[in-house]
Amino acid sequence: MSQLTIALTKGRILKETLPLLAEVGIVPSEDIASSRKLMFATNRDDIRLLVLRGTDVPTYVQFGAADLGIAGKDTLLENGDDGYYEPIDLGISRCRLMTAGMVDAPPVTGRIRVATKYINVARRYYAEKGVQADIIKLYGAMELAPLIELCDEIVDIVDTGNTLKANGLEPRELIDVVSSRLIVNKGALKIKHKLIQPLLDGFSSLVAARVQRESEAASA
Ligand code: AMP
Numbered sequence: 001m002s003q004l005t006i007a008l009t010k011g012r013i014l015k016e017t018l019p020l021l022a023e024v025g026i027v028p029s030e031d032i033a034s035s036r037k038l039m040f041a042t043n044r045d046d047i048r049l050l051v052l053r054g055t056d057v058p059t060y061v062q063f064g065a066a067d068l069g070i071a072g073k074d075t076l077l078e079n080g081d082d083g084y085y086e087p088i089d090l091g092i093s094r095c096r097l098m099t100a101g102m103v104d105a106p107p108v109t110g111r112i113r114v115a116t117k118y119i120n121v122a123r124r125y126y127a128e129k130g131v132q133a134d135i136i137k138l139y140g141a142m143e144l145a146p147l148i149e150l151c152d153e154i155v156d157i158v159d160t161g162n163t164l165k166a167n168g169l170e171p172r173e174l175i176d177v178v179s180s181r182l183i184v185n186k187g188a189l190k191i192k193h194k195l196i197q198p199l200l201d202g203f204s205s206l207v208a209a210r211v212q213r214e215s216e217a218a219s220a
Contacts, residue, residue, distance in 0.1 A: 004047045004188075004195050007066035009054040009075075013180050016092040017070050021049075024202035046195060058084065058183065067188035067196065073178045074157055078118045085189060088182040088203050091210060095159040097121065097175040101146055103168055108152045115145035116155035125155070125175050143167040 057071040062083035126133035142154040
């Protein structure tokens with residue numbers, strides 16, 4: 001029997017992914033949140049789940065170690081899109097990819113120093129604006145970097161903006177809006193089409209129903 005492997009992003013995206021999976025009929029056979037396992041069987045004999053760091057999800061899908069994946073658009077923008085399609089915007093875990101800096105900082109003259117874990121996104125963004133930027137790779141706690149003058153700006157994801165505010169920073173320019181996407185390995189879509197297509201249809205109907213609900217709520 002042919003099997004499908006779906007790579008999920010752990011953390012806040014996972015919390016919003018599990019209800020969607022349940023709605024398309026996929027339920028892990030144990031509680032993912034309270035387990036230290038990385039691979040989970042499901043109620044469907046032909047589907048298993050991997051729980052990974054977001055940055056590893058596109059890699060697993062690109063190389064076919066997972067057939068499908070769910071990851072934030074920020075991660076996909078940083079990673080590039082080799083080897084997979086991105087057919088569905090699931091509309092969950094929405095946030096914004098932004099530049100941010102210290103409140104009331106004087107404008108930078110000359111080269112700007114930017115700290116971020118999104119070095120590819122940042123390089124492209126500043127190059128497109130024609131701004132000369134030195135990009136510094138960090139793995140976390142980006143908000144600290146301008147505070148101790150490691151950099152002039154950061155590129156990070158912003159949801160409520162509270163984390164920036166708590167560290168004396170302000171959002172500056174929007175680079176992209178972010179939400180989680182379903183991605184599919186290109187080869188798997190051909191070879192396992194019969195298994196994958198019903199799932200794509202299921203996710204698409206869920207998303208269409210949500211968009212409909214949201215537009216009704218907005219016009220009410
Ligand atoms: P906030 O204080 O609400 O602006 O949240 C900012 C922090 O929460 C960011 O530095 C991110 O690390 C994290 N965050 C916010 N939204 C998301 C998301 N959709 N996916 C992953 N991490 C997020």
